[in-house]
Amino acid sequence: MASFLFRPEPPPAFSMVRTALISGLLMALFTAMSTWVHPTYGWYIFLALPLVLGAGVSAYATKKHDVSVGKILATTALSNAVACVSLLLLAVEGLICLVMALPITTVGMLVGVFLGRFASRRGKAAFGSRVTIGIVPVILAVVDGSNHEPIVRTVHSSVEIPAPPHVVWQSVVAIPPLAEPTELVFRAGVAYPTHVTLRDTGVGALRICHFSTGDFVEPITIWQPPSRLAFSVQRMPETMRELSPWDIHPEHLHGYFVTTNGSFRLESLPNQTTRLTGSTTYYHSIQPEWYWRMWSEHIIASIHQRVLHHIRNHIITENHKQHSKKRLAQNERTPLSLRRDSTDQTYSNSRQQ
Numbered sequence: 275m276a277s278f279l280f281r282p283e284p285p286p287a288f289s290m291v292r293t294a295l296i297s298g299l300l301m302a303l304f305t306a307m308s309t310w311v312h313p314t315y316g317w318y319i320f321l322a323l324p325l326v327l328g329a330g331v332s333a334y335a336t337k338k339h340d341v342s343v344g345k346i347l348a349t350t351a352l353s354n355a356v357a358c359v360s361l362l363l364l365a366v367e368g369l370i371c372l373v374m375a376l377p378i379t380t381v382g383m384l385v386g387v388f389l390g391r392f393a394s395r396r397g398k399a400a401f402g403s404r405v406t407i408g409i410v411p412v413i414l415a416v417v418d419g420s421n422h423e424p425i426v427r428t429v430h431s432s433v434e435i436p437a438p439p440h441v442v443w444q445s446v447v448a449i450p451p452l453a454e455p456t457e458l459v460f461r462a463g464v465a466y467p468t469h470v471t472l473r474d475t476g477v478g479a480l481r482i483c484h485f486s487t488g489d490f491v492e493p494i495t496i497w498q499p500p501s502r503l504a505f506s507v508q509r510m511p512e513t514m515r516e517l518s519p520w521d522i523h524p525e526h527l528h529g530y531f532v533t534t535n536g537s538f539r540l541e542s543l544p545n546q547t548t549r550l551t552g553s554t555t556y557y558h559s560i561q562p563e564w565y566w567r568m569w570s571e572h573i574i575a576s577i578h579q580r581v582l583h584h585i586r587n588h589i590i591t592e593n594h595k596q597h598s599k600k601r602l603a604q605n606e607r608t609p610l611s612l613r614r615d616s617t618d619q620t621y622s623n624s625r626q627q
Contacts, residue, residue: 290349293331298356301327305357306366313525316561320375321382327353328386333393346391350383367524368516370463378565424557426534429571431578432551435586437593439540442548443500445585446538447481448472452584459576460486463515467581487511496537504537531558531570550585552578 301323308319331353332346354376361367435442449470460466465487473480476497483490488511496504512527533556541549554574560566 290345291352293334294349294352295356297327297331298353299360301353301357302360302364302366305361306364309366309525315526315530315559320378320562320565324354324379324382325386325389327357328383329390329393330386332387332390334390343387343391346387347384350387354379354383362518365518365520365522368463368514368518368522370514370517371524371526374569378562424532424559425563426555426557427567427571428553428555429574429578430551430553431575431582432549433579433582433586434543435548435550435589436546437548437589438546439500439542439548442540442550442585442589443503445588446503446540446550447475447499449581449585450588452580455580457576457580459573460580463517464573464576465511465513465515467577481505485511487513487515490533492536495535501540502537504535506535507533526560530560532556550582552582554578 304323305319308314328350331350358372358376361372362369449467451469452467455461455466457466465485468484468486470484471482473482477494479494479497481492481494483492489509490507490511491509492505492507494503494505496502510533512523513531514527516522516524516527533554536552536554539551539553541551543549554577556570556574558566558570
């Protein structure tokens with residue numbers, strides 16, 4: 275079996291494909307074991323496994339012959355594709371999560387490719403590279419196993435609304451139903467808000483924020499109309515609906531991304547305008563934190579913009595309706611003769627122009 279997999283002759287095309295298939299299946303298997311047996315989402319899955327995969331393919335391909343970097347990269351890319359398809363078919367992950375992880379796993383694989391190519395050569399330097407390839411995954415696995423104190427962060431987003439704060443406040447406490455999203459991130463499966471209902475008012479009342487995957491239950495902690503509304507998060511739904519052939523609910527959808535509280539602040543600006551700021555405080559337990567923070571904050575900011583712009587557009591539409599009703603009422607109270615004279619005068623002015 276070993277001689278069949280690692281025979282010394284130059285690897286033809288079918289041999290490179292076979293290598294990609296085997297390495298991709300092994301990566302999918304180890305990933306599945308890591309998430310099923312002891313759920314961890316961190317350095318081991320996103321960097322260590324891709325690094326070993328890239329190094330293994332590269333070292334095998336260049337063990338006896340000088341294979342071009344292009345062929346090694348193509349084989350490694352095919353391995354990655356095989357791993358992703360396998361994880362989908364094994365109901366381990368959904369498509370959106372695999373796409374989000376692709377940039378960082380690609381970096382790990384590229385590092386592994388060049389380390390493996392270097393390690394395949396003879397000499398003391400090559401021995402050091404082999405040791406590095408063997409030690410790095412162990413170190414990253416130990417880092418994953420240690421207790422990480424989650425970093426709590428807050429995301430702020432603002433919009434200016436042409437209405438005074440007391441008008442904006444009414445749409446903030448009970449956000450009207452939102453239209454279906456057009457943003458790609460939400461159409462791909464990330465949870466998005468649909469509407470908000472309020473059970474009673476004041477501190478202690480419940481704010482229910484309805485999302486596409488379920489409801490956020492949010493006890494109100496600050497009630498200061500028309501300037502500030504704040505709430506904690508008592509319960510939250512899954513963060514996304516996975517794109518998968520199966521109805522799956524991976525572990526990272528439960529407790530790995532946590533929203534702790536949120537708020538709205540209304541600031542009065544000149545000309546009867548309000549600056550409305552939405553804030554969300556969160557933390558997550560997925561490593562590396564700096565990478566997943568970019569995704570988290572992009573998604574939170576997209577949710578903010580969806581809600582804030584909806585409130586703004588709703589208020590502008592309502593204001594326009596009220597102005598139209600006032601004009602109509604004024605016209606109905608105006609005598610017919612005056613309306614006709616006004617119309618004739620307008621027509622006469624247009625002819626003169």
